Amino acid sequence: MRNRKIRGLVILVVLLVTAYYFLPMVVPNLPSFWTTKRLILGLDLQGGTQIQLEVDTSILPEDEKEDAIKTAYEIIRNRIDQFGVAEPLIQRVANENRIIIQLPGLKDPSRAKDLIGQTAMLEFKFLASSEQMQETYETMDKFLQENIQNYEFLEEFTDVEETEEVIDVLETEEDIEDESYDNAMIFTDLTTSKDGNPLKIDYKHIAKLKNLLKDSQFLQNIPTGLQIALGKSDKNDPYSARDIYILHKKVEIDGKSLENAITRVGQGYTAKDKGPYILLEFKKSGAKKFKNITGQNIGERLAIMLDNIVFIAPTIESRIPDGQARITGNFTIEECHDLVIMLNAGSLPAPVNIIEERTVGPTLGSDSIKAGILAAIIGMAIVILFMMIYYGFSGLFADIALVVNVAFIIAVMTMLEGTLTMPGIAGMILTIGMAVDANVIIFERIRENIRAGKTIRSAVDSGFNRAMVTILDANITTLITALVLYQFGTGPIKGFAVTLSIGIVGSMFASIILVKAIFDGFVTNSAKDKLSI
Amino acid sequence: MKFFGKTKIDFIGKRRIAFVISLVIILAGIVSLVINKGPKYSIDFTGGVAMELDLTPVKDGAQIVKVQDIRDALTNAGIQDAEIQEIKGSEGKQFILIKTQVVGGMKDKTSTKVIEIIKKEFPDNVNPETLIRLQEEVGPKIGEELKGKAILAIFWALLGIILYIWWRFEFTFGLTAVAALFHDILITIGIFSILGIEISLSIVAALLTIVGYSLNDTIVVFDRIREDLKLYRKEPYGSVINHSINETLSRTIITSLTTFVVVLSLYLFGGSVIHDFAFAILVGVIVGTYSSIFVASPLMVEHFNKREKKLGTRSKKR
Numbered sequence: 001m002r003n004r005k006i007r008g009l010v011i012l013v014v015l016l017v018t019a020y021y022f023l024p025m026v027v028p029n030l031p032s033f034w035t036t037k038r039l040i041l042g043l044d045l046q047g048g049t050q051i052q053l054e055v056d057t058s059i060l061p062e063d064e065k066e067d068a069i070k071t072a073y074e075i076i077r078n079r080i081d082q083f084g085v086a087e088p089l090i091q092r093v094a095n096e097n098r099i100i101i102q103l104p105g106l107k108d109p110s111r112a113k114d115l116i117g118q119t120a121m122l123e124f125k126f127l128a129s130s131e132q133m134q135e136t137y138e139t140m141d142k143f144l145q146e147n148i149q150n151y152e153f154l155e156e157f158t159d160v161e162e163t164e165e166v167i168d169v170l171e172t173e174e175d176i177e178d179e180s181y182d183n184a185m186i187f188t189d190l191t192t193s194k195d196g197n198p199l200k201i202d203y204k205h206i207a208k209l210k211n212l213l214k215d216s217q218f219l220q221n222i223p224t225g226l227q228i229a230l231g232k233s234d235k236n237d238p239y240s241a242r243d244i245y246i247l248h249k250k251v252e253i254d255g256k257s258l259e260n261a262i263t264r265v266g267q268g269y270t271a272k273d274k275g276p277y278i279l280l281e282f283k284k285s286g287a288k289k290f291k292n293i294t295g296q297n298i299g300e301r302l303a304i305m306l307d308n309i310v311f312i313a314p315t316i317e318s319r320i321p322d323g324q325a326r327i328t329g330n331f332t333i334e335e336c337h338d339l340v341i342m343l344n345a346g347s348l349p350a351p352v353n354i355i356e357e358r359t360v361g362p363t364l365g366s367d368s369i370k371a372g373i374l375a376a377i378i379g380m381a382i383v384i385l386f387m388m389i390y391y392g393f394s395g396l397f398a399d400i401a402l403v404v405n406v407a408f409i410i411a412v413m414t415m416l417e418g419t420l421t422m423p424g425i426a427g428m429i430l431t432i433g434m435a436v437d438a439n440v441i442i443f444e445r446i447r448e449n450i451r452a453g454k455t456i457r458s459a460v461d462s463g464f465n466r467a468m469v470t471i472l473d474a475n476i477t478t479l480i481t482a483l484v485l486y487q488f489g490t491g492p493i494k495g496f497a498v499t500l501s502i503g504i505v506g507s508m509f510a511s512i513i514l515v516k517a518i519f520d521g522f523v524t525n526s527a528k529d530k531l532s533i
Numbered sequence: 534m535k536f537f538g539k540t541k542i543d544f545i546g547k548r549r550i551a552f553v554i555s556l557v558i559i560l561a562g563i564v565s566l567v568i569n570k571g572p573k574y575s576i577d578f579t580g581g582v583a584m585e586l587d588l589t590p591v592k593d594g595a596q597i598v599k600v601q602d603i604r605d606a607l608t609n610a611g612i613q614d615a616e617i618q619e620i621k622g623s624e625g626k627q628f629i630l631i632k633t634q635v636v637g638g639m640k641d642k643t644s645t646k647v648i649e650i651i652k653k654e655f656p657d658n659v660n661p662e663t664l665i666r667l668q669e670e671v672g673p674k675i676g677e678e679l680k681g682k683a684i685l686a687i688f689w690a691l692l693g694i695i696l697y698i699w700w701r702f703e704f705t706f707g708l709t710a711v712a713a714l715f716h717d718i719l720i721t722i723g724i725f726s727i728l729g730i731e732i733s734l735s736i737v738a739a740l741l742t743i744v745g746y747s748l749n750d751t752i753v754v755f756d757r758i759r760e761d762l763k764l765y766r767k768e769p770y771g772s773v774i775n776h777s778i779n780e781t782l783s784r785t786i787i788t789s790l791t792t793f794v795v796v797l798s799l800y801l802f803g804g805s806v807i808h809d810f811a812f813a814i815l816v817g818v819i820v821g822t823y824s825s826i827f828v829a830s831p832l833m834v835e836h837f838n839k840r841e842k843k844l845g846t847r848s849k850k851r
Binding site: 052107210354360362372426429436444447466473474 | 738746750799807
């Protein structure tokens with residue numbers, strides 16, 4: 001008798017807790033004392049982006065690595081906070097140089113990727129003189145001509161005919177007559193746009209240039225003290241040709257001198273004065289340096305670079321005393337906004353690489369939810385009907401257990417503030433199918449016992465007792481695989497493992513304790529010689 | 534209502550036939566795996582880019598985009614060998630599936646590039662709010678890691694199961710159960726290879742679920758075998774085990790049926806994301822049910838008979 005009281009209490013508590021956390025899902029206006037927790041939808045259901053970053057600490061000394069990762073984490077968090085996404089989640093993968101970023105509701109991740117993935121290293125460097133540029137071009141053309149076998153991707157530039165016009169533009173007549181320059185213009189051709197503009201590279205060739213700029217042999221042959229860099233791409237016209245710059249390696253001023261960056265929108269009429277631009281304000285020391293440099297190099301071109309991309313390279317017209325510099329150009333307002341965020345958050349202590357990116361758009365997310373709910377309702381309806389038809393009244397008990405179990409899964413997920421993902425819904429649906437298993441095992445046992453001539457009372461009792469061992473063994477093994485799944489899984493898979501595990505525990509509770517209680521009440525309170533099973 | 538009364542089907546007597554059927558299906562799968570040089574892994578494991586884009590015409594008079602046009606546009610921009618596929622969505626929506634390798638490095642953001650190209654080449658079909666349905670880019674390093682993790686997961690799951698069954702039953706029960714699981718996984722992977730379905734992260738999850746499900750099924754039968762072996766000490770092993778299978782048959786079929794029905798509902802109505810996952814489990818439910826009756830239990834008979842030859846305590850029919 002005491003056992004029954006305890007059991008009744010347990011059932012009551014579980015049902016109340018389940019109701020407490022489940023109801024918000026179906027009843028919209030609950031009194032204020034009710035839980036404020038709600039089931040959180042995963043990125044795959046509500047839409048959004050997940051990005052995994054790796055901080056590349058390979059170039060840093062051992063004792064600086066840990067700090068670099070922490071700083072990178074802080075800076076990236078800063079950038080995202082400024083970016084303005086609702087409820088971002090930024091997490092460092094424990095003991096690894098990785099950071100996982102979740103941005104719910106993002107429809108296009110490209111901006112976020114730019115914002116997160118850039119080192120944001122600001123540098124001011126002088127452009128090379130025209131003699132130095134000429135020398136660089138000649139050297140690189142010659143180098144590529146001699147080593148063309150190592151650069152198969154440049155094959156298309158070895159054709160002389162097409163390049164004649166280009167040669168006219170860049171070279172004097174003596175050079176053309178010079179036999180050694182016969183068809184040795186590979187680099188020049190690569191960096192000349194198809195409408196004949198030198199120092200411009202067509203969109204389709206950019207990847208080739210990037211390859212060259214990664215090649216150590218190519219880099220070694222660039223005349224000492226100089227470097228080759230790409231100009232910024234135009235967000236308004238991403239396919240346009242991009243500028244090529246040849247500049248001095250020496251950094252005149254870097255991001256450490258920066259006090260603040262601000263987005264401004266120019267009101268002028270010329271292309272240069274119109275549209276958004278970035279205003280850089282130097283610290284005192286930086287301003288002084290800037291004043292000296294500009295004063296001493298009037299007439300030179302000073303390039304402003306971010307992560308080795310030249311944003312602008314204006315000619316210095318006069319000494320600039322106020323410690324301010326402008327980056328103008330074909331910016332979109334978003335681009336300006338993002339660059340300012342990066343400049344103000346500071347540069348990362350080490351480069352980061354995006355190693356994984358997963359985005360689900362809002363339409364696919366809502367499609368998934370609808371489809372998942374539809375599949376769950378249809379599956380559940382069939383199982384409920386089947387159980388009622390096949391097991392009669394007892395089937396109805398099992399159905400009650402099934403409904404309680406589904407509510408239980410959702411309630412526990414809500415309570416633990418877990419995230420419901422599409423695989424999670426799949427896990428729940430699978431549980432609907434498997435949850436009745438425990439009851440099927442019990443009912444089949446009871447049927448067997450009745451066939452063997454036992455009384456209803458003892459058929460029910462021994463049926464439950466014997467079946468319990470089987471149910472425990474069967475469910476614990478399933479639980480083992482669910483736990484392994486949880487351990488190994490990333491995001492969505494974890495969601496699946498969680499709902500499956502909760503479902504298993506819930507179904508054991510529902511079938512062994514709840515259904516038994518209903519049976520006990522039913523068997524003791526009604527005609528004892530008949531059981532609808 | 535009742536599908537089965539007391540059945541007396543001779544499952545054990547037909548076990549050799551079942552073994553041959555299993556072997557043939559497994560061999561077919563292995564042949565397909567050999568021909569295709571292993572399973573077809575998704576970008577989760579190989580690294581790469583996968584996207585699903587909504588290219589339903591948004592402007593009046595805009596044309597439906599042809600797969601070949603997309604291929605040309607991508608090739609022109611230096612993205613070669615993309616796998617492009619059209620999916621018809623509901624209400625005349627046109628979705629395009631694009632799969633490609635990571636071009637350059639992860640730094641070059643292949644997926645962003647694809648989006649830029651599509652936006653430029655097919656402006657009449659792009660609504661920037663809904664264009665991206667799915668966009669995934671996985672670096673090769675992550676792919677390798679996930680592969681390692683997946684293999685480890687399956688290993689740990691199987692080890693855990695053997696240990697648990699060993700503790701609850703006997704070591705051979707555990708081994709046999711795991712043999713049946715291998716049987717199920719091999720057949721499922723084989724069928725996937727024959728049908729050309731990719732093995733993704735969620736398929737590995739499905740495989741582990743199949744492991745859990747099939748095992749559940751096997752344990753219920755084993756549990757009855759354990760009970761019956763104590764009950765009928767004089768009977769030959771074959772007939773005891775056959776008796777156990779028959780006793781649990783009705784439960785086996787009903788549970789498989791309810792599970793099958795819900796997973797079928799998931800497969801038919803659950804949407805594109807979960808489609809392959811549901812299919813894997815659908816296959817797994819059938820194979821798992823089959824294997825607990827026709828593989829796991831008969832293997833126990835083989836084992837007991839072999840032990841019997843050495844010890845000789847029961848009558849030796851079958």
